[in-house]
Amino acid sequence: EDAAAPPPGDTADPFAGDPPRHPALRVNSLKPFNAEPPPELLTQSFLTPNELFFTRNHLPVPAVEPGSYRLRVEGPGGRALSLSLSELRQRFPKHEVTATLQCAGNRRSEMSRVRPVKGLSWDIGAISTARWGGARLRDVLLAAGVRDNTGDGEWHVCFEGLDVDASGTPYGASIPLKRALSAEAEVLLAYEMNGRELPRDHGFPVRVVVPGVVGARSVKWLRSVAVSPSESPSHWQQNDYKGFCPSVDWDSVDFGAAPAIQELPVQSAITEPRPGAAVPAGELTVKGYAWSGGGREVVRVSGAKGGEGKMGWGEREWREMGWGKGDGGKWE
Amino acid sequence: EDAAAPPPGDTADPFAGDPPRHPALRVNSLKPFNAEPPPELLTQSFLTPNELFFTRNHLPVPAVEPGSYRLRVEGPGGRALSLSLSELRQRFPKHEVTATLQCAGNRRSEMSRVRPVKGLSWDIGAISTARWGGARLRDVLLAAGVRDNTGDGEWHVCFEGLDVDASGTPYGASIPLKRALSAEAEVLLAYEMNGRELPRDHGFPVRVVVPGVVGARSVKWLRSVAVSPSESPSHWQQNDYKGFCPSVDWDSVDFGAAPAIQELPVQSAITEPRPGAAVPAGELTVKGYAWSGGGREVVRVSGAKGGEGKMGWGEREWREMGWGKGDGGKWE
Numbered sequence: 001e002d003a004a005a006p007p008p009g010d011t012a013d014p015f016a017g018d019p020p021r022h023p024a025l026r027v028n029s030l031k032p033f034n035a036e037p038p039p040e041l042l043t044q045s046f047l048t049p050n051e052l053f054f055t056r057n058h059l060p061v062p063a064v065e066p067g068s069y070r071l072r073v074e075g076p077g078g079r080a081l082s083l084s085l086s087e088l089r090q091r092f093p094k095h096e097v098t099a100t101l102q103c104a105g106n107r108r109s110e111m112s113r114v115r116p117v118k119g120l121s122w123d124i125g126a127i128s129t130a131r132w133g134g135a136r137l138r139d140v141l142l143a144a145g146v147r148d149n150t151g152d153g154e155w156h157v158c159f160e161g162l163d164v165d166a167s168g169t170p171y172g173a174s175i176p177l178k179r180a181l182s183a184e185a186e187v188l189l190a191y192e193m194n195g196r197e198l199p200r201d202h203g204f205p206v207r208v209v210v211p212g213v214v215g216a217r218s219v220k221w222l223r224s225v226a227v228s229p230s231e232s233p234s235h236w237q238q239n240d241y242k243g244f245c246p247s248v249d250w251d252s253v254d255f256g257a258a259p260a261i262q263e264l265p266v267q268s269a270i271t272e273p274r275p276g277a278a279v280p281a282g283e284l285t286v287k288g289y290a291w292s293g294g295g296r297e298v299v300r301v302s303g304a305k306g307g308e309g310k311m312g313w314g315e316r317e318w319r320e321m322g323w324g325k326g327d328g329g330k331w332e
Numbered sequence: 333e334d335a336a337a338p339p340p341g342d343t344a345d346p347f348a349g350d351p352p353r354h355p356a357l358r359v360n361s362l363k364p365f366n367a368e369p370p371p372e373l374l375t376q377s378f379l380t381p382n383e384l385f386f387t388r389n390h391l392p393v394p395a396v397e398p399g400s401y402r403l404r405v406e407g408p409g410g411r412a413l414s415l416s417l418s419e420l421r422q423r424f425p426k427h428e429v430t431a432t433l434q435c436a437g438n439r440r441s442e443m444s445r446v447r448p449v450k451g452l453s454w455d456i457g458a459i460s461t462a463r464w465g466g467a468r469l470r471d472v473l474l475a476a477g478v479r480d481n482t483g484d485g486e487w488h489v490c491f492e493g494l495d496v497d498a499s500g501t502p503y504g505a506s507i508p509l510k511r512a513l514s515a516e517a518e519v520l521l522a523y524e525m526n527g528r529e530l531p532r533d534h535g536f537p538v539r540v541v542v543p544g545v546v547g548a549r550s551v552k553w554l555r556s557v558a559v560s561p562s563e564s565p566s567h568w569q570q571n572d573y574k575g576f577c578p579s580v581d582w583d584s585v586d587f588g589a590a591p592a593i594q595e596l597p598v599q600s601a602i603t604e605p606r607p608g609a610a611v612p613a614g615e616l617t618v619k620g621y622a623w624s625g626g627g628r629e630v631v632r633v634s635g636a637k638g639g640e641g642k643m644g645w646g647e648r649e650w651r652e653m654g655w656g657k658g659d660g661g662k663w664e
């Protein structure tokens with residue numbers, strides 16, 4: 001809203017250092033970069049190839065020199081660790097988990113057809129699955145002096161990224177300490193994605209991976225981890241990534257009144273054929289994915305064949321393509 | 333299907349010993365007794381009065397003499413406890429939890445309007461809330477030698493009731509051992525309901541209460557608790573209380589292919605006014621309940637005003653009436 005010319009030096013494009021991307025990605029926003037794989041590519045394999053994994057950046061991609069990278073971990077009572085990348089790799093056992101990440105806005109383009117919703121117009125591809133490798137957040141927190149028995153009261157683990165806005169404010173988010181300490185929840189400080197180092201768009205050299213939880217909490221380019229009695233003060237924790245009643249709009253919304261989204265609900269979509277596609281007569285293969293947030297299981301996928309007023313239901317026609325922790329799969 | 337006369341002696345009504353019931357209950361089945369409170373009474377108070385609490389019996393109500401009652405608890409390796417009622421009360425700290433129980437068939441009468449479903453035709457009242465008091469199942473299992481760290485693999489805790497069918501087979505059900513041992517899940521061996529001893533219809537003298545889980549696992553008139561590598565072999569665990577795809581019917585159903593229902597999904601219903609009721613012009617108070625299975629929270633209740641093709645959404649019109657662990661509440 002300020003029409004004055006930017007001061008000299010600020011004219012440099014802060015996104016000029018962003019990495020190259022795969023040309024098949026469908027771009028919803030270039031700066032910051034937000035893109036998803038075409039639906040058909042999503043169900044070509046159970047694990048999404050790194051270069052096709054949906055990308056949800058809020059800010060320019062930071063350029064991190066791995067040799068000088070340090071992760072700060074703040075425990076209780078002023079105790080803190082500073083870990084180099086090799087210390088993170090060597091001091092803590094490497095743990096691997098297959099987990100699906102999903103953006104809270106996945107399928108927003110369909111929601112907007114019912115009622116307009118603010119945000120990026122994602123199709124059905126803002127969800128992807130990888131095999132992640134890294135240190136358990138639990139192990140790192142315990143090394144920083146966090147006690148396993150957290151007692152009563154809700155504590156949180158706040159993350160900050162190395163990605164910053166024009167004022168120097170980083171991206172940030174938090175999860176409940178209870179989830180962070182749960183061995184079963186398998187929260188990682190990941191440095192590997194499908195057996196390779198993290199791509200720059202996915203948080204090189206270290207990102208958080210919180211299985212079953214909205215992608216916004218899996219902070220990329222991780223700079224700090226801090227235990228706190230409060231949730232992250234970040235804009236994205238406080239004033240974004242929350243759900244409201246349909247009667248709320250941008251004039252009446254009270255972000256303080258709603259809880260921050262953590263676990264997402266069950267999700268399923270058809271990737272092939274696409275809506276409106278002409279299909280041959282006779283047998284048709286339909287593909288899609290299903291995922292249940294919060295570490296719960298998907299028990300089955302059912303489908304309805306519609307047309308000219310009649311509808312049939314089928315369950316046994318679906319073939320499972322594979323299921324991972326986190327907990328989803330693809331079917332056809 | 334056997335038209336022969338029953339043998340002498342079998343003509344006695346096995347339900348003759350059932351207790352008297354409150355006349356306001358709406359009876360779906362008399363033998364076994366299955367009944368629910370009228371919707372209007374359900375939302376008159378946050379805790380449902382004992383005599384109005386929905387009743388879901390599968391068999392005749394057993395007559396238990398409290399002085400000779402013994403609960404058998406089978407731990408691992410042949411170790412077992414036999415507890416009298418006073419031992420259960422005195423050896424273990426009394427724990428209280430406000431929890432809502434719901435029958436899996438709640439609102440089946442509405443489902444059947446879409447597509448017929450087999451089972452009792454419950455309206456919206458097969459759900460009720462009480463303050464339960466008893467021993468934690470966790471404490472009793474630990475006393476029976478069950479170790480807190482259950483390691484890998486799914487173990488179960490099987491319950492049997494003192495209610496038996498004509499062949500002497502008791503009602504039975506099971507829950508995962510992990511839930512049974514979780515301090516947070518607050519599973520009780522309850523001997524109190526809203527500050528009084530359990531009524532006969534609700535399991536006198538001892539019943540299981542599993543907050544957040546389908547009522548069928550909260551076994552009444554509890555006779556035995558056993559840790560097992562398998563789920564309960566009971567009919568009601570194996571061949572009932574499971575969910576299927578709409579294409580499945582009684583000719584094609586394969587109970588072995590579906591998991592036993594444990595946590596139920598979110599539920600909400602309007603208790604006043606009733607469908608089709610004439611209401612006065614002007615302001616109208618609408619009442620109802622909301623409940624989320626599995627110990628998750630209900631974040632909000634939203635309502636829509638319909639009529640003559642237009643629909644408005646309102647959130648702020650709904651007023652919260654109270655929420656308890658388990659986790660539900662009533663609103664108006």
Ligand SMILES: [Mo]
Binds near residue numbers: 103104105215
């Ligand atoms: Mo997101």
Ligand SMILES: [Mo]
Binds near residue numbers: 434435437548
């Ligand atoms: Mo039930």
